Amino acid sequence: MTRALPGIDDENAYFWRSGGSGRLQIMRCGNCRLWLHPPGPVCRRCRSRALAPEPVSGNASVSRFTVNHQQWRPDLDVPFVIASVELDEQPGLFVTTNIVDCEPGDVHRGMRVTVRFEPMDDVWLPLFTPDVKEHEA
Amino acid sequence: MTRIIGERLAVFSGIGKSEVGRRTGRRVLDLTVDAALAAVADAGLEVADIDGLSTYPGGSPSGASLQDTLGLEVDWHNGGGEGPAQLGAVVNACMAVATGLARHVLVFHAMSAAESAGGLGGRGGGGRVGGEMQWMVPFNATSPANWHALEAQWHFDRYGTTREQMAWVAITQRAHAGLNPAAVYRDPMTLDDYLAARMISTPLCLFDCDVPVDGATAFVVSNADYGPDAPRLCPHVHALGTARHERPLWDQWEHSAGGTNDAAAMLWRRADVGPSDVDVALLYDGFSFMAMTWLEALGFCDVGESGAFVEGGKRIALGGDLPMNTDGGQLSAGRLHGFGHVHEAVEQLRGTCGERQVNDADVAVVSNGGGHISGCMLLTRSA
Numbered sequence: 001m002t003r004a005l006p007g008i009d010d011e012n013a014y015f016w017r018s019g020g021s022g023r024l025q026i027m028r029c030g031n032c033r034l035w036l037h038p039p040g041p042v043c044r045r046c047r048s049r050a051l052a053p054e055p056v057s058g059n060a061s062v063s064r065f066t067v068n069h070q071q072w073r074p075d076l077d078v079p080f081v082i083a084s085v086e087l088d089e090q091p092g093l094f095v096t097t098n099i100v101d102c103e104p105g106d107v108h109r110g111m112r113v114t115v116r117f118e119p120m121d122d123v124w125l126p127l128f129t130p131d132v133k134e135h136e137a
Numbered sequence: 138m139t140r141i142i143g144e145r146l147a148v149f150s151g152i153g154k155s156e157v158g159r160r161t162g163r164r165v166l167d168l169t170v171d172a173a174l175a176a177v178a179d180a181g182l183e184v185a186d187i188d189g190l191s192t193y194p195g196g197s198p199s200g201a202s203l204q205d206t207l208g209l210e211v212d213w214h215n216g217g218g219e220g221p222a223q224l225g226a227v228v229n230a231c232m233a234v235a236t237g238l239a240r241h242v243l244v245f246h247a248m249s250a251a252e253s254a255g256g257l258g259g260r261g262g263g264g265r266v267g268g269e270m271q272w273m274v275p276f277n278a279t280s281p282a283n284w285h286a287l288e289a290q291w292h293f294d295r296y297g298t299t300r301e302q303m304a305w306v307a308i309t310q311r312a313h314a315g316l317n318p319a320a321v322y323r324d325p326m327t328l329d330d331y332l333a334a335r336m337i338s339t340p341l342c343l344f345d346c347d348v349p350v351d352g353a354t355a356f357v358v359s360n361a362d363y364g365p366d367a368p369r370l371c372p373h374v375h376a377l378g379t380a381r382h383e384r385p386l387w388d389q390w391e392h393s394a395g396g397t398n399d400a401a402a403m404l405w406r407r408a409d410v411g412p413s414d415v416d417v418a419l420l421y422d423g424f425s426f427m428a429m430t431w432l433e434a435l436g437f438c439d440v441g442e443s444g445a446f447v448e449g450g451k452r453i454a455l456g457g458d459l460p461m462n463t464d465g466g467q468l469s470a471g472r473l474h475g476f477g478h479v480h481e482a483v484e485q486l487r488g489t490c491g492e493r494q495v496n497d498a499d500v501a502v503v504s505n506g507g508g509h510i511s512g513c514m515l516l517t518r519s520a
Contacts, residue, residue, distance in 0.1 A: 001277065003275050003276070004264055004265070004266050004274050004275060004279075005265055005266070006265060006267070006271040006274075006275055007265035007266065007267045007271070037272075037389075038269065038272050038386070038389075063291070064288065064290060064291045065287065065290055066283055066286035066289075066290055066338045066340075067336075067338070068277065068278075068283055068286075068337075068338045069335070069336040069337060069338065070280070070282065070336075070337045070338060072277075072279055072280055076277065080277065082276055082278045082283050082286075082287065082338075083287075084287055084388050092389075092391055094389055095272075095388075096272055096273045096278055096388040097276055098277070108294075109290075109291070109295075123275075125275060125276070127276075
């Protein structure tokens, strides 16, 4: 699928290139331990500047989703699923993504998903796929 | 501490609207001039009486452009896209007349269907995305339709809301549009028509999305002491709701409907009336679901109950408990971006709506935007 990619800089490279190490990285406050997404220069709870990216499990639940059918651009393949997934590490830690490797109609609220990186140019897009363990269980 | 409700020093002395159409072939500045001159004349003023200028979001056309075009000399001017949605331009005008920075503020907003069509969805290819959009656009969550669809689906999942319920926002407003000669789409819509429409981003179909149009709207917001001298009835600004406590990011809301609830709660804190006193509701409907979130936020129904509230259309239709978007709203009358809702509220309180007039309309509520970009206002027929 064609995508407009993020411009990579010192502030966001940890996230967009975390696929290079195979582990999704999220910014975290070293003082109060709050996970922060999107990141900022200080913790939005305690205003500490002691922030650093840390790896997360990559496991999440689908919170909000939509199946996009509209072809907004000629080079857009439809339908596809846009979702806001809630990472297991913290309630309300949402990441917008695409749910892939399943039928769009099978996606549902609460669905267990896990990260799967898709390299494009200098970016690893964190997409999410149905959790195989859940399906085998 | 003294409680100040300064917006009560403001009235709407004049309103104006250009022609509105899917493709007018006219420039936005040209349309804006039509709306502005109509509003000034409606207020019983001369162009030279205008001493303030306010616009949203700025630049399309700019306040400077309109000022120079009309030869205005203003004591105060303002324009920008940040604030309590499109209503920000009105809120700032109220503050200007309340502080005495200006006496008669010309407020305007113009729309171009051609410019609307591109939007974020036009991005692609080699361009890189920065700022807050970088967290959504790489996943092709490029359209506001997608962002609001995420929230609508969440409501469906959590409360059992259905498309068969949501449909009645579009169906009812289309019926209202049939009574509004200026509306863009006026042919009746049935539930079958709605359910057969193509899907845009589940659960939102084509008829849940507003209609891009060319058109401009303008108002004159004046100091309330002008009211008795004005040739026409001047609805009073009774209260404004501008709060935003929610995280201001489309994909990081901690509460359902984002800041819509914050703005609505603030509105009632500043008001001497309550939801049961409202005679007509002009609720932002860039997408049908947005009007439903406003119904809940403003307390016309319980949270999660807006689907049942609109189902069948009786409550929100003319003659119902809460006539909503009586001009057809943006879904059928065209996307005047919140300014159409203000225009209709003034017309309803003046009693000039003809076939679509709400009987004895004394209190109107207007909302603009949704989520963390929300603003709302109560207008009353008398002070």
